[in-house]
Amino acid sequence: MHAIRLHAFGPAENLRYETVGDPAPGAHQVRITVAAAGVHLVDTALRHGRPGPYPLPELPTIPGREVAGTVESVGAEVDSSWLGKRVVTHLGSAPGGYAELAIADSARLHVIPENLDPAEAIAMIGTGRTTMGILQFTDLGPDSVAVVTAAAGGIGTLLVQAAKNAGAYVIGLAGGPGKVARVAENGADLAVDYLRPGWDERLREYRPTVVFDAVGGEIARAAVDLLRTGGHHVVYGFPGGPLGISEREQRERGITSQVVLGPPMMQRAGGDIRVLEDRSLAEAAAGRLRPAVQRFPLADAAGAHRALETRATMGKVVLIP
DSSP states (O other), X not given: OEEEEESSSSSGGGEEEEEOOOOOOOTTEEEEEEEEEEEOHXXXXXXXXXXXXXXXXXXXXXXXXXXXXXXXEEOTTSOGGGTTOEEEEEOTTOOOOSBSEEEEEGGGOEEOOTTOOHHHHHHIIIIIHHHHHHHTTOOOOTTOEEEXXXXXXXXXXXXXXXXXXXXXXXXXXXXXXXXXXXXXXXXXXXXXXXXSTTHHHHHGGGOOSXXXXXXXXXXXXXXHTTOOTTOEEEESOOTTOOOOOOHHHHHHHTOEEEEOTTHXXXXXXXXXXXXXXXXXXXXXXTTSOOOOEEEEEGGGHHHHHHHHHTTOOOSEEEEEO
């Protein structure tokens, strides 16, 4: 099979498109003919040699932990009814997704809803489940005014849709005309370019009730300054640097600020990530959420990494073998 392998930590160019042996499923495992493989920021960090939620892999390694495709063989103690089914899965701690064939634990499989293609299913199993986790920390309704930072991204796209579904007034922030246009097409009531000076002053009259923050830094600071009393700052990323709103400011302004990724999200999901995955796929199957996807050929994994690292993407980044 063809696969992307990393032989040395470093730049995106270290990702090589190679021919390697086909993997074989063990007990409780299946082998999937991969139709789409997800690319995550965690993948870029590991490629650089920076551990995070996952330890550094032994080299050489095939990166990637999100795959969708068709089950083409099963290992011992796996129900043969899985054969031929379209599935999507997160591989967990073991990588191996950037390939034409991937091995997955049968207990982690989800059947892909009929109205989703494999790349969209990848988006829902990754960014979708995170979106479901973020939404656990809000109570959106017709009286809500939601600011979504990075609204052209994978999670931002879904948050805009979910907030609109709840009846909220939605303000989507993005950088540059192309991304702003995408946010407007996605249904935001107001799409704002945060690269333009004075963007935040335009929003002061809207008195937001919640800021979904994926960016941190100056953009997040300006958005949080717009929150009305009782407002919520929900943090799920801060590439611009953590904002660190003090407890004193929160008390004085009557707002809350919380980083929701990791243990807080899992605690609200009852400790079971599959709860969020099931919820995400169900929302897509019902047509209430539709992910944005940007596809790259598997052989151009390096280009996908570069685009993701330079924030040149819109939606979930997916590799297509």
